[in-house]
Amino acid sequence: MNEEQVLKRIASGAKAARLSAAGVHLGIGDDAALFAPRAGRETILTCDWSLEGTHFLRDKHPADAVGWKSLARAVSDVAAMGGTPRCYLLSLALPASHTGWWLGEFLRGLRRASRAFRCELAGGDTTRRDEILINIMVAGEIAPGQALRRTGARAGDLIYVSGRLGEADRGWERLQKTRGRVRADDRLLRKHLYPEPRLALGEWLAKNGLATAAIDLSDGLSIDLMRLCAASSVGARVEVASLPMLRDVDREKAVKLALHGGDDYELLFAVAPRKAQHIPKRFRGLQLTQIGRILRGKKIEVRAENGSVYRLRPGGWDPFRK
């Protein structure tokens, strides 16, 4: 199979009507794509690696899940900005052995994600490589001034998270123990394999001006809260008793997974006290939990259930620290 044939397989899912509705005036097949957001909107640009051995294992992760998650990871950044995804570029490096069945399954998962997130394939770059390398760039849009940045959190703000923390990491533990085909009905496995970017929540927070700052939880609460606080020049205290944790593991492990587990793609956001009344317990079925407060200073602390307070050290995913 040569490059043109690989490109043809990748491009074969593109529908002119859907591309046009996504603001893509020129898609795959030229030197570049042409895109315009709806009138008066800014463009959101973000990209994410999905690399064999780093983000997934060739023989462990189903190819369709690699496709889904590669796009979901990048779209989650758009959700964290409160924006709407519109189109994406796919950079793909594959072994020649994987241009058949594996590519088909990968594209099936990718297209399913593309439809679910309403984010259309507009272009990309392919090459051959012994390892499977993926990079996805997503272009989204948002009204000027509405974007949820990391920088707006102020002392006194309430800290919220969506969903339950540590589920994806727990799912990854299960996957490592699984032999053969993955059970599609396992909730934790699905959270690890097919994460759902919190687009509706992000858009709602942005449109209604409810969050002072937001970030998506990709590397774990301890790292991502540190990033949000550093960007806002504030500290924080997290209450362990409030954390939405796993119930099927012992308490100590549940706390560890909630503080440091990566890949949940939930939203972490800060809300000024006077606006907290507008944050429901559930947003369209998705649990929202207040887990702590923004503090003056730079310290990020955790209050354990026994009342003791300790410094939260980043323990999630940092590829350069390992």
Next chain:
Amino acid sequence: MNEEQVLKRIASGAKAARLSAAGVHLGIGDDAALFAPRAGRETILTCDWSLEGTHFLRDKHPADAVGWKSLARAVSDVAAMGGTPRCYLLSLALPASHTGWWLGEFLRGLRRASRAFRCELAGGDTTRRDEILINIMVAGEIAPGQALRRTGARAGDLIYVSGRLGEADRGWERLQKTRGRVRADDRLLRKHLYPEPRLALGEWLAKNGLATAAIDLSDGLSIDLMRLCAASSVGARVEVASLPMLRDVDREKAVKLALHGGDDYELLFAVAPRKAQHIPKRFRGLQLTQIGRILRGKKIEVRAENGSVYRLRPGGWDPFRK
């Protein structure tokens, strides 16, 4: 060095004033970048791999040249559309051993290219990896309807190229024979290491509606002409006697390099006969040469200097065919 420190080094060159002038309202340090083209312009989106072992060799290519060329490759796609580059996202995977001197040199070359092409760093993604992997996404802009597509070539159009063909491949041969530091004054080496996307030429062709189709020569004339012709549903004939070839090698080799040598990043474009009078021999010092004509049908032929005509087979860079 941890990920935050690597990010800090990457971000340290960003200047708020330059970002703002490039339409970047939010740069590195948040979940995503915010970008808006100038009023009434469309956004051009394109991305390119630059992978160790595939596109460069860690111990052969100077790190600053890897930085320059990674951006130049993606910017060249914007030139081929006739657009203006504005900002880029850098996806970088590096061994921990390369976060010191190598990263510094890489960033120096990248920033030099960024200034030369007026294309500002707006964001990206970094991770650790045994091999050096780079993906660059460039966002550019163009007035609606002006983009030079691959699809508009018609039978009878004249085919032009800029510059001289085969120079970069010849430079690559030289680099392979070079031990130690690279001589900065070698023109062919420079063409291989520090290619110059033909931005001014592309913009001029687009603004004045002079080209019916255009593509940049990244994989070699034989492959890229085939792509342009396939997109336009036409054939072509190339005249060897007209090709702007190398002079310091024997004729047979010069022809081969001109037809199949990759990495020149010159523009290949088609011009309707009635507009050919507007194409000068030189555009701002850059040689423009008519090398053949667009034909009806699908055949791509070459007329040799002895008058014999043969089928042009793609012989350039196709990673999946090797």
